[in-house]
Amino acid sequence: xxxxxxxxxxxxxRRDGESQQDDPGHPLSPGPLSVTESQGPSPxxxxxxxxxxxxxxxxxxxxxxxxxxxxxxxxxxxxxxAAVQPAPRAGRHPALPLPPPxxxxxxxxxxxxxxVERNRARRRLRAAVDLVIATEAKGGHDYxxxxxxxxxxxxxxxxxxxxxxxxxxxxxxx
Numbered sequence: 325x326x327x328x329x330x331x332x333x334x335x336x337x338r339r340d341g342e343s344q345q346d347d348p349g350h351p352l353s354p355g356p357l358s359v360t361e362s363q364g365p366s367p368x369x370x371x372x373x374x375x376x377x378x379x380x381x382x383x384x385x386x387x388x389x390x391x392x393x394x395x396x397x398x399x400x401x402x403x404x405x406a407a408v409q410p411a412p413r414a415g416r417h418p419a420l421p422l423p424p425p426x427x428x429x430x431x432x433x434x435x436x437x438x439x440v441e442r443n444r445a446r447r448r449l450r451a452a453v454d455l456v457i458a459t460e461a462k463g464g465h466d467y468x469x470x471x472x473x474x475x476x477x478x479x480x481x482x483x484x485x486x487x488x489x490x491x492x493x494x495x496x497x498x
Contacts, residue, residue, distance in 0.1 A: 375458040381429030381466055390429070390468045397493045399486035401478040402449060403470035406494050426461055428453055432471035445471035452484045460488065462496050 381387060393407040409427065430449050432442040449469050461467065475483065491497045 376461075376463045377425035378453075378458045379425050379427040381427050381468065386427070386466060387429055387431065387468055390466050395494060397490040398472075399490050400472075401475050401483040401486040402452075402472060402490065404487065404490035404494065405468040405470070406496050407466050409464050409466050426457055426463055427466045428457055429466070429468045430471070431468065432475070436471050436473055436475065441476055442471070445475040448475060448480065448483060452480070452487050455484055456487050456491070460497055461491055462498055465496060467496075 381390070389410070390405050390407040393405070395407060396403060396405040430446045430453075432445045434442070436442050436445050449471055453467075453469060457467065469487070478486070488497075
């Protein structure tokens with residue numbers, strides 16, 4: 325399970341999720357930064373430079389591909405599945421050899437409850453993923469987070485701890 329490639333270096337080229345306007349030397353930059361902006365992001369903020377871009381899995385084929393790799397860990401509040409992203413097609417962006425970002429998909433079955441409860445479970449999982457995945461997960465991987473019946477009643481800090489533990493057990497932590 326720990327045979328996945330390591331995360332790209334911090335000086336790697338920009339990914340699709342990062343704006344070139346954030347670069348003060350870029351021609352599309354809004355101009356010089358003020359004193360408060362130039363101090364950089366606070367630790368744990370969403371603009372942390374060590375954070376990787378996070379996209380979403382939306383197509384069923386991607387969910388099936390990740391499930392087919394059989395790389396998963398079940399924690400009390402969630403199940404995490406992981407797989408290396410497939411290589412991009414050669415014809416898409418030949419001039420941009422950028423590393424793929426992290427992609428995350430969410431799913432909950434009817435075992436969790438009715439539609440309202442399933443949506444609440446997915447929202448809680450999205451919030452946990454927003455705190456953990458971008459800064460702690462290896463890049464170039466697809467992750468599927470599956471809600472369980474305990475997702476709704478589990479305290480949020482334990483849900484976040486479940487996600488961190490699942491990343492560690494799968495060998496997907498940076």
